[in-house]
Amino acid sequence: MTEPPSAAPRPTLEAVAALAGVSRATVSRVVNGDQGVREALAEKVRHAVDELGYVPNRAARSLVTRRHDAVAVVIAEPETRVFADPFFALQLRGISKELTSRDVQLVLLLTEGPDDHERVGRYLSGGHVDGALVFSLHLDDPLPGIIRGAGVPTVFGGRPGWPEGTATSPYVDCDNRGGAREAVRHLVSLGRTRIAHIAGALDQTSAVDRLDGFRDVLPDAGPELVAEGDFTPAGGERAMRELLDRVPDVDAVFAANDLSASGALRVLRERGRRVPDDVAVVGFDDMLPVAEQVDPPLTTVRQDIEEMGRLMARMLLRRGGPTESVVLPTELVRRGSA
Numbered sequence: 001m002t003e004p005p006s007a008a009p010r011p012t013l014e015a016v017a018a019l020a021g022v023s024r025a026t027v028s029r030v031v032n033g034d035q036g037v038r039e040a041l042a043e044k045v046r047h048a049v050d051e052l053g054y055v056p057n058r059a060a061r062s063l064v065t066r067r068h069d070a071v072a073v074v075i076a077e078p079e080t081r082v083f084a085d086p087f088f089a090l091q092l093r094g095i096s097k098e099l100t101s102r103d104v105q106l107v108l109l110l111t112e113g114p115d116d117h118e119r120v121g122r123y124l125s126g127g128h129v130d131g132a133l134v135f136s137l138h139l140d141d142p143l144p145g146i147i148r149g150a151g152v153p154t155v156f157g158g159r160p161g162w163p164e165g166t167a168t169s170p171y172v173d174c175d176n177r178g179g180a181r182e183a184v185r186h187l188v189s190l191g192r193t194r195i196a197h198i199a200g201a202l203d204q205t206s207a208v209d210r211l212d213g214f215r216d217v218l219p220d221a222g223p224e225l226v227a228e229g230d231f232t233p234a235g236g237e238r239a240m241r242e243l244l245d246r247v248p249d250v251d252a253v254f255a256a257n258d259l260s261a262s263g264a265l266r267v268l269r270e271r272g273r274r275v276p277d278d279v280a281v282v283g284f285d286d287m288l289p290v291a292e293q294v295d296p297p298l299t300t301v302r303q304d305i306e307e308m309g310r311l312m313a314r315m316l317l318r319r320g321g322p323t324e325s326v327v328l329p330t331e332l333v334r335r336g337s338a
Contacts, residue, residue, distance in 0.1 A: 085259065097310060120147075184216075236267075282337070286302035300333055
């Protein structure tokens, strides 16, 4: 029986140095991204790397540079929610694109309870990653303290719920309150007078900020005009039923996100309410798989979810570490529902 040919030996750092006509130390510096090598020498090294097909040994490199070229993405939601909500897919896509362009690996960590929090804390404390990107926090979530204890650089997606002025890691968010104000002002401009709000889960700052934006424009709106959902279609359905039972003459709804709005549209259709003739509906997020496919297409507040993910990763990987927090603008996108 003929034995299979053995694999060709893996090119070494010494082989690259010999081909490029430079020292092993110079090759090591170029491969590890050191900017202190003259461009002419660095170019010779890059050509030799390409010609030989040299692949750096990441384990050895991490011992020297103390970098692991990996970033943990921590989402404070169960996997059933993460994989069903296109918001998370868009944000992960932005993060993944930025990390891939830097040759950095993404490690996804989801949390659903105390056991998961302990697991994430152990993993981050173990020195496996160079930093963490964390989003979808809830107000009583222990993750910020756990991550702070792990000592890894961190950027948060969304404004965390710690007190103003507390020194902590930076975050990337959109102008939730301003976007909500614009949505409600649009409904007012249409002549609507019984405007209700389907809130998101009020243990998350984005939901609180959007509710505050609603109240900024309609400070006299009574509690009967607000129903709490949970950022899901089912939550939007429950909240819309509550509102119609309490306020049968409601003529407009601002929903805290597009998924909630999609649930509200289903209930309005079931109850025989025409949209936008009888009830105008505005969402938040402008997630195209949702906003353009519901009937009628959804008027909504656009936030650039994918860009938020890219920016989070960019801030974390920036030389010198994270910088100041960033709040991105929003924009009202008008379609058929309002």
